[in-house]
Amino acid sequence: xxxxxxxxxxxxxxxxxxxxxxxxxxxxxxxxxxxxxxxxxxxxxxxxxxxxxxxxxxxxxxxxxxxxxxxxxxxxxxxxxxxxxxxxxxxxxxxxxxxxxxxxxxxxxxxxxxxxxxxxxxxxxxxxxxxxxxxxxxxxxxxxxxxxxxxxxxxxxxxxxxxxxxxxxxxxxxxxxxxxxxxxxxxxxxxxxxxxxxxxxxxxxxxxxxxxxxxxxxxxxxxxxxxxxxxxxxxxxxxxxxxxxxxxxxx
Amino acid sequence: xxxxxxxxxxxxxxxxxxxxxxxxxxxxxxxxxxxxxxxxxxxxxxxxxxxxxxxxxxxxxxxxxxxxxxxxxxxxxxxxxxxxxxxxxxxxxxxxxxxxxxxxxxxxxxxxxxxxxxxxxxxxxxxxxxxxxxxxxxxxxxxxxxxxxxxxxxxxxxxxxxxxxxxxxxxxxxxxxxxxxxxxxxxxxxxxxxxxxxxxxxxxxxxxxxxxxxxxxxxxxxxxxxxxxxxxxxxxxxxx
Amino acid sequence: xxxxxxxxxxxxxxxxxxxxxxxxxxxxxxxxxxxxxxxxxxxxxxxxxxxxxxxxxxx
Numbered sequence: 243x244x245x246x247x248x249x250x251x252x253x254x255x256x257x258x259x260x261x262x263x264x265x266x267x268x269x270x271x272x273x274x275x276x277x278x279x280x281x282x283x284x285x286x287x288x289x290x291x292x293x294x295x296x297x298x299x300x301x302x303x304x305x306x307x308x309x310x311x312x313x314x315x316x317x318x319x320x321x322x323x324x325x326x327x328x329x330x331x332x333x334x335x336x337x338x339x340x341x342x343x344x345x346x347x348x349x350x351x352x353x354x355x356x357x358x359x360x361x362x363x364x365x366x367x368x369x370x371x372x373x374x375x376x377x378x379x380x381x382x383x384x385x386x387x388x389x390x391x392x393x394x395x396x397x398x399x400x401x402x403x404x405x406x407x408x409x410x411x412x413x414x415x416x417x418x419x420x421x422x423x424x425x426x427x428x429x430x431x432x433x434x435x436x437x438x439x440x441x442x443x444x445x446x447x448x449x450x451x452x453x454x455x456x457x458x459x460x461x462x463x464x465x466x467x468x469x470x471x472x473x474x475x476x477x478x479x480x481x482x483x484x485x486x487x488x489x490x491x492x493x
Numbered sequence: 494x495x496x497x498x499x500x501x502x503x504x505x506x507x508x509x510x511x512x513x514x515x516x517x518x519x520x521x522x523x524x525x526x527x528x529x530x531x532x533x534x535x536x537x538x539x540x541x542x543x544x545x546x547x548x549x550x551x552x553x554x555x556x557x558x559x560x561x562x563x564x565x566x567x568x569x570x571x572x573x574x575x576x577x578x579x580x581x582x583x584x585x586x587x588x589x590x591x592x593x594x595x596x597x598x599x600x601x602x603x604x605x606x607x608x609x610x611x612x613x614x615x616x617x618x619x620x621x622x623x624x625x626x627x628x629x630x631x632x633x634x635x636x637x638x639x640x641x642x643x644x645x646x647x648x649x650x651x652x653x654x655x656x657x658x659x660x661x662x663x664x665x666x667x668x669x670x671x672x673x674x675x676x677x678x679x680x681x682x683x684x685x686x687x688x689x690x691x692x693x694x695x696x697x698x699x700x701x702x703x704x705x706x707x708x709x710x711x712x713x714x715x716x717x718x719x720x721x722x723x724x725x726x727x728x729x730x731x732x733x
Numbered sequence: 734x735x736x737x738x739x740x741x742x743x744x745x746x747x748x749x750x751x752x753x754x755x756x757x758x759x760x761x762x763x764x765x766x767x768x769x770x771x772x773x774x775x776x777x778x779x780x781x782x783x784x785x786x787x788x789x790x791x792x
């Protein structure tokens with residue numbers, strides 16, 4: 243069983259696998275997105291308090307969830323690369339960062355746009371928005387640190403350390419921000435309590451979350467493929483691939 | 494430092510020093526080096542004063558306004574002063590090759606870095622802790638809030654130095670590292686900032702500040718136990 | 734069902750922006766990954782060809 247794992251960690255095998263893997267992930271993901279959006283925009287009944295504005299939840303929550311899940315993945319991949327020195331892990335971590343940053347941005351924008359009808363203002367320094375903004379800074383710091391090193395090995399290890407430091411800190415930031423804001427009770431945060439949300443409204447959300455997860459994995463596979471090729475361009479297998487692809491028609 | 498490899502041909506020297514003696518030796522040396530370049534160290538202290546002078550000028554010198562913003566502003570100034578001084582932590586040693594020597598020693602690198610960070614905090618952090626109450630008086634902060642402010646800074650600034658040491662270690666070899674350093678380390682420092690300002694705020698409002706203060710202490714304990722390992726790993730990356 | 738026609742619904746603007754931005758991020762990620770991969774592969778091929786002295790395939 244472990245041989246499968248180690249084979250996956252070998253760049254040429256991953257490269258071969260990742261192409262088909264990404265298609266198998268992306269197509270269902272996009273279908274599910276369509277289903278979720280249809281369910282969220284059309285099928286779900288309007289919220290009696292917020293009207294149709296609450297429908298933003300169907301893009302906001304999946305984006306926010308993805309932004310945090312990707313950061314944890316990035317930190318985990320960095321840790322694996324650091325401890326077991328698996329090069330592929332570093333490639334995965336590097337590929338995660340731009341995806342995570344873009345979804346953090348999406349979460350911030352959709353959150354702001356939801357805030358206007360809900361609280362009357364585009365931005366509030368409330369715990370969730372602020373923590374999300376800090377997460378964006380963490381991503382930029384990570385990408386900035388990566389870019390600052392010329393030596394790829396150094397860049398990998400340094401950014402892995404930074405990601406680990408950040409991931410330990412994210413829950414702390416989140417708690418301290420919540421705690422800080424709760425005493426400055428500003429606009430009331432309207433929360434959707436899990437048990438009280440109706441199934442009509444819930445299923446599109448779950449669908450979207452699943453869809454986004456599959457989407458992330460599919461896009462990640464694609465990106466890591468390119469990353470691995472670039473990193474291993476000196477190697478035999480990569481040169482074979484590149485030479486073979488020149489001869490055959492590019493898919 | 495009393496133990497340095499005297500010739501390249503020598504094998505890894507035996508660990509003859511006790512850990513406490515080593516700590517004291519590193520601490521003493523770094524304090525010496527820091528004091529010699531005291532102009533660098535005083536930069537952060539002067540910056541602290543400057544920032545605190547800017548707010549009354551730009552915002553309003555009215556007592557009510559100053560008193561209200563004092564906890565946050567003083568804490569922000571302390572954080573910025575720390576950020577500014579972080580590059581000093583490893584620069585000298587990187588320049589003259591001492592850093593590589595430290596890596597080759599048969600002693601735990603994290604322990605050595607802890608001593609270095611302590612020296613750094615003594616030189617750059619303690620002046621901030623000492624000056625803060627004096628400047629807080631100019632912000633019309635009452636005595637009760639003053640003591641809490643000072644105590645929160647006393648607990649918080651070492652944590653800031655420790656967290657900063659990770660960033661300083663990661664960017665030690667890089668050329669234009671200062672902005673990147675602030676960006677990397679800033680988010681990590683946020684909880685300390687918020688807790689410290691919160692504690693002072695509570696004291697100002699006449700409420701009980703012990704909650705945040707305990708948390709600050711907890712963060713300091715966490716930092717002291719965890720950061721040395723991370724900083725050591727980071728230094729190893731940078732020294733390559 | 735959505736309240737009223739899109740013309741009368743006061744929230745249409747917000748929903749458009751929210752779904753639009755998210756859609757852009759989703760599409761952007763796919764595009765960047767797919768085309769980025771192809772561009773990387775092409776670039777590396779040209780690099781190899783150039784080094785081997787072979788005729789460089791024009792993109």
